[in-house]
Amino acid sequence: MVGIYFSGTDNSRYAVEFFCNEYDEAAKAFSIEDDNVIEVVKGDEMLVFAYPVQYSTVPKILRDFIIDNKELWKNKKVFVIATMGLFSGDGAGILGRLL
Numbered sequence: 892m893v894g895i896y897f898s899g900t901d902n903s904r905y906a907v908e909f910f911c912n913e914y915d916e917a918a919k920a921f922s923i924e925d926d927n928v929i930e931v932v933k934g935d936e937m938l939v940f941a942y943p944v945q946y947s948t949v950p951k952i953l954r955d956f957i958i959d960n961k962e963l964w965k966n967k968k969v970f971v972i973a974t975m976g977l978f979s980g981d982g983a984g985i986l987g988r989l990l
Contacts, residue, residue, distance in 0.1 A: 894920030896941040907941035941972040947980020
């Protein structure tokens with residue numbers, strides 16, 4: 892399992908690291924800004940995405956990352972963690988459909 896996150900305040904990083912550690916202590920989490928994230932994703936079939944919901948949707952930086960690397964997500968099992976302060980809108984569902 893590989894955790895992938897985008898986080899401005901570290902809440903989403905914390906959430907994905909906590910989830911990964913509970914699921915499998917060997918699982919690692921990587922920022923979408925990490926130079927190694929693409930190579931790590933290629934070698935694993937189970938992914939966990941964590942990100943903050945912004946304006947009831949996926950942050951633009953994460954949306955662009957998903958679209959720019961669309962071939963990576965084929966045949967992967969994905970779990971989505973959407974962190975939010977008050978209202979999620981369809982923040983998790985949008986990423987699920989985008990993937």
